[in-house]
Amino acid sequence: MKQLVRQAKIIGTGSYLPEKIVTNKYLETLVETNDTWIYENLGIRERRVAAKEEASSDLGAKAGRNAIENAGLTPEEIDLIIVATSTPDRLAPSTACIVQDKIKAYNAVCFDLAAVCSGFLYGMSVACQYVASGVYDNVLVIGADTFSRITDWERRDCVFFGDGAGAAVISHAEDSEGFLAFRLYSDGRGKYNFTVPAGGSEMPASKETIDKKLHYYQMNGKAVYETATKVLPTVIKEVLADSKITVEQIKFLIPHQPGIRILKDTARIIGLPFSKVMTNMEHYANTSAGTIPILLDEVNRKGLLNKGDIILFAAIGSGWTYGASVIKWA
Numbered sequence: 321m322k323q324l325v326r327q328a329k330i331i332g333t334g335s336y337l338p339e340k341i342v343t344n345k346y347l348e349t350l351v352e353t354n355d356t357w358i359y360e361n362l363g364i365r366e367r368r369v370a371a372k373e374e375a376s377s378d379l380g381a382k383a384g385r386n387a388i389e390n391a392g393l394t395p396e397e398i399d400l401i402i403v404a405t406s407t408p409d410r411l412a413p414s415t416a417c418i419v420q421d422k423i424k425a426y427n428a429v430c431f432d433l434a435a436v437c438s439g440f441l442y443g444m445s446v447a448c449q450y451v452a453s454g455v456y457d458n459v460l461v462i463g464a465d466t467f468s469r470i471t472d473w474e475r476r477d478c479v480f481f482g483d484g485a486g487a488a489v490i491s492h493a494e495d496s497e498g499f500l501a502f503r504l505y506s507d508g509r510g511k512y513n514f515t516v517p518a519g520g521s522e523m524p525a526s527k528e529t530i531d532k533k534l535h536y537y538q539m540n541g542k543a544v545y546e547t548a549t550k551v552l553p554t555v556i557k558e559v560l561a562d563s564k565i566t567v568e569q570i571k572f573l574i575p576h577q578p579g580i581r582i583l584k585d586t587a588r589i590i591g592l593p594f595s596k597v598m599t600n601m602e603h604y605a606n607t608s609a610g611t612i613p614i615l616l617d618e619v620n621r622k623g624l625l626n627k628g629d630i631i632l633f634a635a636i637g638s639g640w641t642y643g644a645s646v647i648k649w650a
Contacts, residue, residue: 328448329498329650331458332391332489335617336382337604338370344479351476358479359602363580367482367605369468375409379485380464381422383613387460387487388423390620395425398489399456402446403432404439404463404609406516406638407470419462428460436514437576437637438504439463439609440486441645444633445502447490462487463609470516472536480539480579482605486613497627497650500563503555504643513543514638548582548636552644553589556634559644567591569630571649574619576635577601577611586634611635625649 343366344355358364370379380403388395403416416430435442440463447459464485471478493499518534519525529535552575560567567590575583577599587594600615607614612633619625629649636642 327493327495327498328451328490329493330488330647331491332387332389332393333487333613333617333620334383334386334388334390335484335486335614336379336386337484337614338368338374338379340369340371341366342369347479350473351478353476353479361579361581362479363599363601364479364605365602368484370466370483374466376405376407376464376466376485377409377415377418377422379466379483380405380415380462380487381419383464383485383487384419384460384462385423386617387489391489391491393458393489395423396427398425398428398458398460400447400450400459401425401428401430402443402459402461404435404443404461405432405465406434406436406439406608407466408432415464425460435637435639435641437578437606437608437611438635438641438643439637440612441633441635441643442504442641444488444490444645445504448499448502451490451492457491459490460487461490463611463613465608465610467537467608470535470537472533477539477541480606482607484604484607484610484614486610486615486617488613488616493650497648500565500646500648501559502643502645503559503562505551505555505641507640510543510547510640511638513540513547513640514538544578545582547640548578549585549589551640551642552582552586552634552636555642555644556586556590556632559646563646565630565646570596570632571629572619572624573597573632573634574612574616575633576637577604577606577615578636579606
């Protein structure tokens with residue numbers, strides 16, 4: 321779906337990573353895997369794992385506070401909180417309501433958004449609609465996941481994910497700045513290539529689902545790679561055409577972190593030098609909905625973003641869900 325937006329920009333960013341570090345070398349002691357293979361094929365050396373007492377809302381609240389402070393606002397000035405997560409604290413209430421209470425942003429409307437690794441990109445699109453329509457002035461979008469809670473550490477695919485959260489505050493902009501375009505897509509035909517089978521209404525928790533480890537994620541890695549390298553270049557080209565931006569004008573691509581091979585192939589197909597592709601999966605692995613905002617916050621706080629820079633976002637997640645967005649940094 322073509323989706324152009326006006327008068328919305330990012331005015332603050334924040335992130336939070338748990339303290340505990342789990343290296344590839346440590347995982348070699350748990351499963352049949354290899355540090356060299358993981359790094360060469362996925363670009364990952366280590367990942368962060370939340371403490372026992374840390375839930376997704378704790379990570380999200382810390383990232384949210386940092387973003388609000390970076391925006392020069394107070395929690396009372398936030399009108400809406402959107403939390404993109406696949407690992408909510410509970411099935412009810414929403415993790416967004418729990419975050420609201422933890423940061424004392426009681427003037428905000430709150431809800432969760434489920435699009436897995438594309439969640440933050442989807443969340444920014446929703447936030448832009450509210451801001452552009454004038455319904456809300458300041459929207460806090462958080463991507464927070466604790467995939468360590470749904471990882472089977474006895475399977476080889478335990479190497480892919482880490483825990484973390486990032487956030488951005490979206491507010492009004494002038495016509496000549498901010499978000500230029502979004503392109504979002506979904507394809508339910510790929511719904512079970514990445515899934516958590518049990519815990520919902522289809523397969524409620526039981527002794528059998530626990531014994532069969534059906535509360536952990538299951539992934540078809542080949543399908544993820546093949547789909548990502550097909551749809552990401554396509555949707556990126558579309559969103560660039562929508563916004564009348566060329567590949568040469570892009571300052572940075574700040575993508576979801578699905579794996580280094582996917583990003584290198586995507587950059588090659590669209591003709592973007594890989595030096596312009598920002599990554600942090602070496603240290604954090606794939607933090608799902610947290611990937612884009614964590615990386616955005618790192619780039620922002622390093623002072624690498626200047627007014628007028630053209631920034632490209634792109635992501636693919638379970639569902640399938642995928643999309644891209646272009647912003648003129650303000």
